[in-house]
Amino acid sequence: MLIVQKFGGTSVGTLERIEAVADRVIETKKSGADVVVVVSAMSGVTNQLVEYGEHFSKDPNGIAMDLLLSSGEQVTTAILAIALNAKGYPAVGLTGAMAGIYTDEVHTKARIENINTARIKSELSSGKIVVVAGFQGITKGGDITTLGRGGSDLSAVALAGALNADLCEIFTDVDGVYTTDPRIEKKAKKLATISYDEMLELASAGAKVLQNRSVELAKKLNVKLVTRSSFNHNEGTLITLEDNNMEKVLVSGIALDKNQARVTLRGVIDKPGIAAEIFTALAKKNINVDMIIQNVGQDGTTNLGFTVPQNELELAKDTMSSLSAAKHVEYDDAIVKVSIIGVGMKSHSGVASLAFETLAREGINIQMISTSEIKLSVVVDQKYGELAVRVLHDAYELDK
Template identity: 70%
Template sequence: MLIVQKYGGTSVGDLERIRAVSQRVIQSAKQGNKLVIVVSAMSGVTNELIDYANFFSKNPNGKDMDMLLSSGERVTAALLSIALNEQGFKAVSFSGRKAGITTDEVFTKARIKFIDTQAIKQELNQGKIVVIAGFQGVSEQGDVTTLGRGGSDLSAVAVAGALEADLCEIYTDVDGVYTTDPRIEPKARKLDKISYEEMLELASLGAKVLQNRSVELAKKLNVNLVTRSSFNHNEGTIITKENNMEQALVSGIALDKNQARITLRKIKDKPGIAAEIFSTLANENINVDMIIQNIGLDGATNLGFTVPENELDLAKNAMQKILDDEAVIESDRAVVKVSVVGVGMKSHSGVAATAFKALADESINIGMISTSEIKISMIVQEKYGELAVRALHEAYELDKK
């Protein structure tokens, strides 16, 4: 098989860890696999470099930052290649540029435009393991760029897609994707498989295994992702196409604590007021999540929405500027969002009813509801958040396979 493996910061956290990774790579090579390895910077290195930059400037320019930050991954790539060669496995270290990863010019958060895999293929054909510095590429003008948060995952997925690799293994310090956070529900079960769509919902709801950008790219490029731990040999979770699997009714329960609710009362119901409110919030880069609107008995509009907790004050200030004096702005930080995710919802009715009943049985009041094809999200009081997760996990029998 042709496999792309990606090792994150904690997996290559120090020299001993890099050696352990080299042994894992060798194990896979001995099984006859062709391997491309993508590595992050050793943990702490990127933050140290950012501290260095901040010594000189609170707002360093992106071009210099990318020159600075891209060095960490190059070091890891070189060291891993040295470790592999020393153990008798031919390897070669590549920068993002040498790997053919061409990006746009948006420094510090560049997007990959295309990958020229010629150099990678040439080395693979010579029986070499190719070790690529993640998180980086090169612009068409020849400047080094970095891909932003989760950039090394993106490098791995993009390279796997371009090479049409059989598998893209993402190694972190967790075993895979769980039905819910095991710290909240000890009965949480690791999933063997999950669809891209479900993973996207879970990632956007706070599951920290993978970032949305990487899952989206994997979906787009049809890359079979596996997320697993580099600290043990447990099987991970495969993230793949929906039709490749038995469709579970519900795959997981997510809890997002970074939520605050704003309720606007007595708004003048003039045309375009909602548009004005939400375009104002968008201009301030505030991420509005759930929205409900209803007409009060007095004929005035009530509008409720949720924002990330740390953007609440910003949102309230923005509202004060555009609403007239009669409008009332209420807010509540003590709310969380509980979500049920599963592709099975598409073809099964009654999934939402089960959720509502489970919460009602625990006397948990649901403040807001929003649904998508494969997700039901509910806003509840913060103090009931973890109880809600456990109740839903139980209701859908997620501890059982």
């Protein structure tokens, strides 16, 4: 039995919290399992390091930035290893590099290419608990890389996959995945299980329990993921392959993403290659375009809409201004994206119409609509975000 446990920033935010994590890890170890622990930086540390780095440049040197950022997880790793040893449980702390996590060379947003598990396996077989610094790896050339925000989840899932772990537990400050954000709708219920695909849609729709890349990777490597709280012993939510039971559920959850901004291009010349020009330019700047909407046009022109993260809006504006295709552009960051997610949606056409009716009844105007197999997203005015979540949660009877 091998379990990978990942503890996020708030779970290791203080020395007392790290001690609690040590106790939790020891519980698991005592149960007879081998344990690999992946930790994030103590909460606040990464932001502090980013501030340091950006003091000198808006776009600091990537190799040096990764050297800087990786220190945060290194510190937590070391402290947890010290705590475990002090409690009588032999443990070794490893940086991403020492753990054999090899990545590409895209600094600050690297991708894991392969993991040489020799060192971890040898430490495990000598009975040690292995603590690994999340969020980081090393290039073949020997430079430290980081995996981007939330990358510690990715480290945990990748390690679980490479080590063939029986379970990968992601500990955060919430109990698991809820039908919607309990801070918005008190009647929100915790899901016992959810499919990878639903989780993916939830995450991209703004539910921040897990980072999308880690769910994708878990799906690809078939890693059994559990997300649960490090502050209590409640059962969490199991994220796994879709099974027959899930078919019965139409809608699993409602997500609210407040971090999007809308870009609308009017009078775009309706000829092949225009969309490619626009989105290639955005991709070159590493802008994460989310929803894209284009309608059939008229008079040889069309309207094209898309959303980008709010903090990338300025960069998107710069990019648009350099494009000849985008003559009339509107920007709006006072919008939110509300998404309805469920594997049952694909075979039930009534899901979408119920959403539209419910929102109309409340007088909430829908600005954009986008659908996938298991998701329906609408963009609405920012001020209606929470209201939309609540009425939809009710409409789909998610509290039942």
